[in-house]
Amino acid sequence: MNNIEKIQTNIINEFNMFNDWKEKYEYLIELGKELKKLPREKKKEENLIEGCQSNVWLAAEYNNGVVNFFADSDAIITKGLVSLLLRIFSGQRPLDILNANYNFIDTIGFKKHLSINRANGLESMLNEIKKYAVIFNKNI
Amino acid sequence: MKFNFKKIKSDFPILNQKINGNPLIYFDNAATTHKPNSVIKKITEYYTKINSNVHRGAHTLSYLATKEMESVRKEVKNFINAKTEKEIIFTSGTTESINLVASCFEKIIKKGEEIIISEMEHHSNIVPWQLISNNKKFKIKYLKINIKGELEIKNLKKLITKKTKIIALSHVSNTLGTINNIEKIISIAKKNKIPVLVDGAQAPGHIKINVQKLDCDFYCFSGHKMLGPTGVGVLYGKQKWLEKLSPYKGGGEMIKNVSLEKVSFAEPPHKFEAGTPNICGIIALKEAIKYINKIKIEEINKYEKKLLVYAYDKLSKIKEIKFVGTSKNKAPIISFTVEKCHHYDIGQMLDNFGIAVRTGHHCTQPIMQSMNINGTIRISFSLYNNKQEINFFYKKIKEIIKMLK
Numbered sequence: 001m002n003n004i005e006k007i008q009t010n011i012i013n014e015f016n017m018f019n020d021w022k023e024k025y026e027y028l029i030e031l032g033k034e035l036k037k038l039p040r041e042k043k044k045e046e047n048l049i050e051g052c053q054s055n056v057w058l059a060a061e062y063n064n065g066v067v068n069f070f071a072d073s074d075a076i077i078t079k080g081l082v083s084l085l086l087r088i089f090s091g092q093r094p095l096d097i098l099n100a101n102y103n104f105i106d107t108i109g110f111k112k113h114l115s116i117n118r119a120n121g122l123e124s125m126l127n128e129i130k131k132y133a134v135i136f137n138k139n140i
Numbered sequence: 141m142k143f144n145f146k147k148i149k150s151d152f153p154i155l156n157q158k159i160n161g162n163p164l165i166y167f168d169n170a171a172t173t174h175k176p177n178s179v180i181k182k183i184t185e186y187y188t189k190i191n192s193n194v195h196r197g198a199h200t201l202s203y204l205a206t207k208e209m210e211s212v213r214k215e216v217k218n219f220i221n222a223k224t225e226k227e228i229i230f231t232s233g234t235t236e237s238i239n240l241v242a243s244c245f246e247k248i249i250k251k252g253e254e255i256i257i258s259e260m261e262h263h264s265n266i267v268p269w270q271l272i273s274n275n276k277k278f279k280i281k282y283l284k285i286n287i288k289g290e291l292e293i294k295n296l297k298k299l300i301t302k303k304t305k306i307i308a309l310s311h312v313s314n315t316l317g318t319i320n321n322i323e324k325i326i327s328i329a330k331k332n333k334i335p336v337l338v339d340g341a342q343a344p345g346h347i348k349i350n351v352q353k354l355d356c357d358f359y360c361f362s363g364h365k366m367l368g369p370t371g372v373g374v375l376y377g378k379q380k381w382l383e384k385l386s387p388y389k390g391g392g393e394m395i396k397n398v399s400l401e402k403v404s405f406a407e408p409p410h411k412f413e414a415g416t417p418n419i420c421g422i423i424a425l426k427e428a429i430k431y432i433n434k435i436k437i438e439e440i441n442k443y444e445k446k447l448l449v450y451a452y453d454k455l456s457k458i459k460e461i462k463f464v465g466t467s468k469n470k471a472p473i474i475s476f477t478v479e480k481c482h483h484y485d486i487g488q489m490l491d492n493f494g495i496a497v498r499t500g501h502h503c504t505q506p507i508m509q510s511m512n513i514n515g516t517i518r519i520s521f522s523l524y525n526n527k528q529e530i531n532f533f534y535k536k537i538k539e540i541i542k543m544l545k
Contacts, residue, residue: 021160021492026543029485053500053515054484074514075482076544077489113488120484 004096007088008104015108024109025077032079035086038072049128051121054078058125060132066091067136069129078120081105081113085122089129094137098130143439149524151176151431162494165529170314170342170473170520171498172364176431179368182424194419195393195410209419212426213409219429220359221350222376229382229409230417233373234341235264237360238308240375240412241337242268243388249305251277256299256307258283258291259510262314263503265339269308283309285510289316289465296328304334311359312342315502315518316465317473319347326355335381341365345428346444346471348437351376363421368428372421375412382408391415440523444472447521447530454534460541464516472521475502478537481544483515489540495533 018024042059049056054075061068069090073079088104089097105114114122149155152174157164166174186208192201194209213225222228231237249255255269259282273280281299284292291309300307307329312319322338329336335357343349345366351359358381363372377385387394387405391414396404405411432440451474455461460479478486487499500515501508508514519533 022543025489025492029543053487054482075484077485112491 002096004088004092004100008102011084011087012104012107021109028080028084028110029076030080031083032073032076032081035072035079035083038070042070043072049121049124051078051119051124053119054121056082056121056125058128060129060136062094062136062139066093067097067132069132071125073121075120077113078122081110081122082125085125085129094133097133098137102126143435143443145443145524145526148435149526151178152524153177153180155524159494159496160492165493165495165525165532167519167521167525167529167533168496168498169522169525170365170471170518172370173345173367173522174524175367175369175428178431179424179427182427183369183420186420186423191420193416205419205423208423208426209417212422215426215429216374219349219433220344220374220376221352223352224379226408227376227379227382229375229377229412230422231360231373231375232371232418233362233364234339234360235268235362235373237358237373237375238265238337238339239268240388241306241308241358241360241377241385242272244385245306246272246276247386249276249278252279253303253305254279254281254301255305256281256283256296256309258309259285259506260289260291260313260316260318260320260504261308261310261506262339262341263505264341265308265310266506278305279303282506285316285507288467289313289318289507289511290467291318291320291325293321293324293328296325300328300332300334304332306335306337308337308339310339310342312340312346312471312473313465313504313507314342314473315475315504315507315516316467317470317475317520318465318467319343319469319471321469322356323354330355342471342473345432345437345440347441357381363425363428366428367431368425369418369421372418372425377408379408382412387411387414389414435523443523444521447525447527448472448474450527451519451521451530451533454530455537458534458538458541460545464511464513473518474520475516475518477513477516478541481541483517485544486517486537486540489543490533490536493532493536495536 015024043057047057047059057072059070069086071082071086073082154174190201190204192205194206213228216228217225269280286292311322326336337358338356340359340361344361357378359376361374364370394406394411394414396406461476464475483499487497490497498518
């Protein structure tokens with residue numbers, strides 16, 4: 001099991017502790033609130049992923065063989081999910097990111113936030129994460 | 141017939157289900173309404189008994205389908221009080237109705253001329269005009285809205301010039317719920333001999349429509365927002381206009397004669413109905429109108445107004461809620477923002493409780509810009525909603541705000 005899979009398993013275990021959807025959302029909202037603020041210079045137009053409903057900002061840096069992601073959203077539920085994605089993908093090697101899946105979102109019961117087409121920018125954020133990984137992988 | 145809520149609710153089978161473990165509360169009626177059993181039954185009946193193409197078959201089924209479909213024109217004509225059935229064109233919905241008129245006007249409007257729309261229009265009454273204005277280089281002028289979300293009609297006279305070719309405005313704002321004083325707008329336009337198109341998407345089924353009394357030149361609406369099926373709509377056009385305008389799409393059914401050199405067109409309304417129409421949808425639309433007529437539009441209007449007032453009173457108690465669109469004259473639509481909460485979060489949490497609302501800009505980005513917001517939560521009622529549902533909504537939104545803040 002690689003690092004990304006391990007983190008996903010941990011997240012699934014965390015969410016399994018909750019009894020109902022309300023507790024899950026409370027935790028997700030908590031994660032959203034705790035997400036480190038995106039540095040001002042990174043919250044710029046070119047990092048903006050516009051959703052039909054809420055927006056996501058995503059920036060990436062490549063250092064010492066791993067990609068560090070920085071992200072934010074204007075909606076708190078989206079931000080909670082963003083926080084989970086950062087926990088999984090930030091600090092990983094480009095190749096691992098490219099090979100990773102993100103089934104955990106489905107497993108923990110938040111799939112609707114990904115399948116709401118274009119609504120919240122999350123799907124595009126995942127595509128962008130992969131795109132960054134492709135670019136940095138080529139540069140190795 | 142007395143307004144019998146229990147009976148009405150039981151006519152809509154979709155409402156009898158749980159969403160995410162809770163009984164469905166459907167407050168997204170401005171997007172689309174549900175369909176009563178009679179409409180659903182008609183759809184099945186059409187495909188099981190009379191499905192065939194209209195106006196051209198030499199056989200019994202085609203005759204039956206044609207007869208049924210053409211009978212809907214009369215039903216629609218009576219529903220909106222048009223002068224003749226020839227003034228009723230079937231389209232796929234409000235959007236196509238507006239696009240049809242815009243495309244026809246493209247041939248009439250010249251470079252440097254003007255049209256007037258408003259800041260509160262749905263994108264479907266903005267973009268069709270922008271598309272043709274790009275081609276023809278004419279100017280689109282916008283009637284402004286005030287802080288209450290009402291059209292600033294007093295500004296209309298200043299916008300009108302000798303170059304104004306058409307005024308296209310909504311009857312009811314889909315985002316704000318404002319019922320515009322289109323009577324007044326039309327009377328100003330008439331004095332200046334300017335035709336008026338009314339985007340009526342949000343009005344029929346909620347308020348009585350009388351196109352002759354309004355004296356508008358075009359009135360556009362959709363079936364699916366008034367208990368009918370999706371994919372069917374109406375363009376009402378004054379006969380003199382329909383005779384004058386050239387068709388905007390070509391094909392079967394809209395012609396009189398075609399040779400390799402030339403074509404002559406059929407009379408309106410068929411002139412504008414190229415291709416096989418949504419026969420089933422049109423036929424089922426009749427059932428929707430019959431359903432509304434049975435309960436009576438005045439009764440529906442009275443009942444929905446009660447719900448609107450009740451919901452306003454209730455939601456006003458929540459201090460975080462700020463209403464967007466506070467006109468006194470409103471359709472059963474309430475738009476609001478919640479302090480420090482994003483509309484997406486509220487919408488998603490409500491969905492978890494089985495409550496369907498719409499969030500976002502509602503395809504009216506110019507309103508959002510004018511009001512300096514990026515979206516609202518919109519609840520919109522229909523005849524099958526009730527006060528208990530509003531109470532549940534009130535309780536849950538309070539809970540959600542507490543969670544999100």
